Amino acid sequence: xxxxxxxxxxxxxxxxxxxxxxxxxxxxxxxxxxxxxxxxxxxxxxxxxxxxxxxxxxxxxxxxxxxxxxxxxxxxxxxxxxxxxxxxxxxxxxxxxxxxxxxxxxxxxxxxxxxxxxxxxxxxxxxxxxxxxxxxxxxxxxxxxxxxxxxxxxxxxxxxxxxxxxxxxxxxxxxxxxxxxxxxxxxxxxxxxxxxxxxxxxxxxxxxxxxxxxxxxxxxxxxxxxxxxxxxxxxxxxxxxxxxxxxxxxxxxxxxxxxxxxxxxxxxxxxxxxxxxxxxxxxxxxxxxxxxxxxxxxxxxxxxxxxxxxxxxxxxxxxxxxxxxxxxxxxxxxxxxxxxxxxxxxxxxxxxxxxxxxxxxxxxxxxxxxxxxxxxxxxxxxx
Numbered sequence: 001x002x003x004x005x006x007x008x009x010x011x012x013x014x015x016x017x018x019x020x021x022x023x024x025x026x027x028x029x030x031x032x033x034x035x036x037x038x039x040x041x042x043x044x045x046x047x048x049x050x051x052x053x054x055x056x057x058x059x060x061x062x063x064x065x066x067x068x069x070x071x072x073x074x075x076x077x078x079x080x081x082x083x084x085x086x087x088x089x090x091x092x093x094x095x096x097x098x099x100x101x102x103x104x105x106x107x108x109x110x111x112x113x114x115x116x117x118x119x120x121x122x123x124x125x126x127x128x129x130x131x132x133x134x135x136x137x138x139x140x141x142x143x144x145x146x147x148x149x150x151x152x153x154x155x156x157x158x159x160x161x162x163x164x165x166x167x168x169x170x171x172x173x174x175x176x177x178x179x180x181x182x183x184x185x186x187x188x189x190x191x192x193x194x195x196x197x198x199x200x201x202x203x204x205x206x207x208x209x210x211x212x213x214x215x216x217x218x219x220x221x222x223x224x225x226x227x228x229x230x231x232x233x234x235x236x237x238x239x240x241x242x243x244x245x246x247x248x249x250x251x252x253x254x255x256x257x258x259x260x261x262x263x264x265x266x267x268x269x270x271x272x273x274x275x276x277x278x279x280x281x282x283x284x285x286x287x288x289x290x291x292x293x294x295x296x297x298x299x300x301x302x303x304x305x306x307x308x309x310x311x312x313x314x315x316x317x318x319x320x321x322x323x324x325x326x327x328x329x330x331x332x333x334x335x336x337x338x339x340x341x342x343x344x345x346x347x348x349x350x351x352x353x354x355x356x357x358x359x360x361x362x363x364x365x366x367x368x369x370x371x372x373x374x375x376x377x378x379x380x381x382x383x
Contacts, residue, residue: 026338028063030329031084033077033094033112036069043096043318044069047115049311050303050319051093054326063330070095078103085110090340091333093325096318101126111342111363113325115318118164127345127363129325131295131355133161133168133245135367136273139293140243141174143371143382149269153196153239154179155254157246165245177239184250193257202233202262209234232262241269248278255287265289274369276317281374289375295320296370297379299354324353332360 032051034044051065066089068080077100084092091111095101098116105123117130144152154176156165162181169179182192194200210228213221228234242263244254251272258270271291275281277300281290300320307315328351332344342363350368351358357368371382 026062028060028330028333028338028340029087029089030063030065030326031081031087031089031092031094031110032065032067033070033080033084033092033100034067034096035072036067038071038073040072040096043316046316046319047094047096047322050307050315050323051326053307053310054323058327058330060330063326065326070100072097072100074100074102077101078106081107081110081112090342091329093322093329109342111345113329113365115321115325118161124363125342127365129365130321131274131367131369133164133273134171135369136293137168137172137174138366139369139371140271141172143271143291143293144175144241146383147269149241150175151239152176152241152243155196155242155244155246156181157184157250158182159184161245176243182254184246184253186253189253190257190260193254194261197237197258197261197263198235199233199261202235202237206231206234237263237268239268241271244270244272246272247275251275252284252287255284255290259286275374277372277379282377282379284374285377289373291371291373291382293369293371295355295367297372297381303354321355324355324358327351327353328358328360 034047036044070077077095093113096115098118108125112126113129116128117132156162158181213225274294275292336344345363348361359366373380
């Protein structure tokens with residue numbers, strides 16, 4: 001652990017060094033593939049601005065960022081990437097969307113740092129730098145160990161990322177009893193949660209116990225019956241925590257259904273995936289505490305404030321990630337003696353950015369994240 005901390009401190013200090021101390025002999029060219037026109041242009045423009053902030057922070061005139069427009073289209077992405085290749089650019093940040101990666105295996109000598117959080121790579125030259133499910137489950141796994149939670153179930157919506165979750169469960173080796181895949185249709189959801197939590201059985205247990213007491217000769221049976229009538233169910237469930245791989249209103253529907261089946265976050269841990277500090281969760285008092293892994297909240301707020309001060313509007317979440325990727329690429333190039341090739345992402349390296357700690361090894365990036373709790377109208381850092 002001490003060795004890891006030392007490495008992290010070294011990387012942090014290295015990123016902070018002035019340009020007077022580190023000057024590359026030639027221009028360091030980094031490509032940027034983002035949607036600059038079309039329906040996703042606001043995302044692309046925000047990323048460009050955050051990259052400019054990163055360049056200003058590094059303050060090295062040797063760095064040159066070359067942006068190109070993907071138009072959120074795979075064919076346009078390939079064309080733009082080929083234009084960057086003609087400029088002898090070997091590393092490109094982007095593209096943003098997973099579907100725009102499909103043709104980039106044609107440019108095997110270029111490394112793409114995609115902003116997607118998907119784990120499925122289309123080619124060996126693509127590194128998915130988003131905050132993937134495996135990174136999040138590794139963080140949840142740490143929390144389960146911290147709280148000595150042994151019995152956990154997983155709830156995964158039947159949507160396009162369900163296989164991503166399944167793979168992350170396997171890769172992270174998180175210990176769970178079962179992964180339940182549920183239909184997000186509100187008319188079907190509660191019935192599914194009832195089955196998972198054995199609600200009918202526990203409700204019947206309550207009715208049976210009341211009938212038993214009514215027929216018994218116990219002296220205090222009236223008091224016991226009155227107490228039971230205030231309950232909704234009787235009997236335990238076989239889990240201590242629930243991981244819900246969902247977001248927004250669908251997440252709230254699941255937690256509401258759990259409450260309906262008499263599963264309370266006061267008695268069982270409600271855990272979900274990275275919510276990017278969604279403020280609407282603060283008002284859901286009945287489903288708190290709610291736990292989730294995420295990026296560093298203070299750093300995110302500081303970055304957002306600086307971005308707003310500079311550009312008079314707030315950044316999107318991908319902008320925060322792209323800010324760090326510029327520093328990461330710069331650091332790795334310097335570590336590789338200013339040689340830009342495919343090998344710079346193969347060595348095991350830790351890099352401390354604004355998002356958190358990047359763990360790089362064998363052309364893969366995972367994130368060592370923080371862990372938070374939503375309760376009493378605030379987000380509280382656990383670790």
